[in-house]
Amino acid sequence: MTDYFEYSAPELVKLLGSRFKDYRLRANLTQKEVAETTGLSILTIHRFENGTVNNISLATFLLLMKAVGCINDLDALMPEQPESPYLYKENNKKTQRVRHCKL
DSSP states (O other): OOOOTTSOHHHHHHHHHHHHHHHHHHTTOOHHHHHHHHTOOHHHHHHHHHTOOSOOOHHHHHHHHHHTTOGGGHHHHSOOOOOOGGGBOTTSOBOOOOOOOOO
16 A cells, blocks of 8 residues: 655645546546536646646546546545544533644
8 A cells, every 4th residue: 555645745636637547548438528527628637637737626626536437435535434532522512623722
């Protein structure tokens, strides 16, 4: 299993673009078909797949995942966490945010 912690954000986007191309080809879709399905330009898809874009919005990435039929893989990407007793305070209220005391 690869450790992605040391990768920069642009490197991760490039990696995802390359993987997306593989998914698109396996789904037997052209860049034009993906563009029509998502409402994105062919140039955007081309740049994402070839790693010439350093940044892509989460909304765009989700549209692309839907287009190739892997949107349900979000559970593998970020699975829902079970309830944690550490998130509850003494008064049985669930923690909504974290604040650190100033020193």
